[in-house]
Amino acid sequence: MQHAGQAxxxxxxxxxxxxxxxxxxxxxxxxxxxxxxxxxxxAGFFYFQYVLGYxxxxxCLEQRYAFYVSVPLAAMILLGLxxxxxxxxxxxxxxxxxxxxxxxxGLGAYHSGVEWHWWPGPQDCSGATPxxxxxxxxxxxxxxxxxxxxxxxxxxxxxxxxxxxNVLVSLSIVAIAVWGAFGVKADQGSSSESQ
Numbered sequence: 001m002q003h004a005g006q007a008x009x010x011x012x013x014x015x016x017x018x019x020x021x022x023x024x025x026x027x028x029x030x031x032x033x034x035x036x037x038x039x040x041x042x043a044g045f046f047y048f049q050y051v052l053g054y055x056x057x058x059x060c061l062e063q064r065y066a067f068y069v070s071v072p073l074a075a076m077i078l079l080g081l082x083x084x085x086x087x088x089x090x091x092x093x094x095x096x097x098x099x100x101x102x103x104x105x106g107l108g109a110y111h112s113g114v115e116w117h118w119w120p121g122p123q124d125c126s127g128a129t130p131x132x133x134x135x136x137x138x139x140x141x142x143x144x145x146x147x148x149x150x151x152x153x154x155x156x157x158x159x160x161x162x163x164x165x166n167v168l169v170s171l172s173i174v175a176i177a178v179w180g181a182f183g184v185k186a187d188q189g190s191s192s193e194s195q
Contacts, residue, residue: 027090030180031077034097034173038071041169048162054154058122059111063166066104070097070173087184094181098174105170111163 045064048054056064077093113119154162 025081026183027077027094027180028081030094030176030183031074031081033176034180035071035074035078037169037173037176038067038074041166042067042071045162054162059107059114060162063104063107063111063163066100066170069100073097091181091184094177094184098177098181101170101173101177105167105174108163108166108170112161112167115161115163 042064045056045060049056073093073096077090080090080093110119157165160168
């Protein structure tokens, strides 16, 4: 009979290599985790946009940039590890990911505050729609244009909007990147002591 704290025999072979990789090669483990988490997040926001039909607002689109930078950079870290890149370069790349995602977490927190109406958002997606009184086809086009507002959450789960979940994912990636960078530094210190 299996106890609550025990892993099944099929789970143990999958977890053991991951834990070994995390202990022996923290930069590789961090980069792989960041790449997977980033790709899953990107798949999620594209799913919400193209499958569920939630068009992104300008702030939503801006929050994607950090993922567009971090995922390829994580892949480059993995490539760099395979060709023997300098530990300083690996640390710098991991800190760059951490900085980008920390900025993204701040942007997501700002966006969440705009959605909760704690502070005003950008004028282009949170302000009043201008009222043009002149006639003509331009007015007809403006009236047919759907404005995606930054101050209205299109979807919430457990009280958090997509911007709120972006904060959580971004902060998780920050923690993983910093852990990986300090793992590279610790590994560098131990290798220099052994020489």
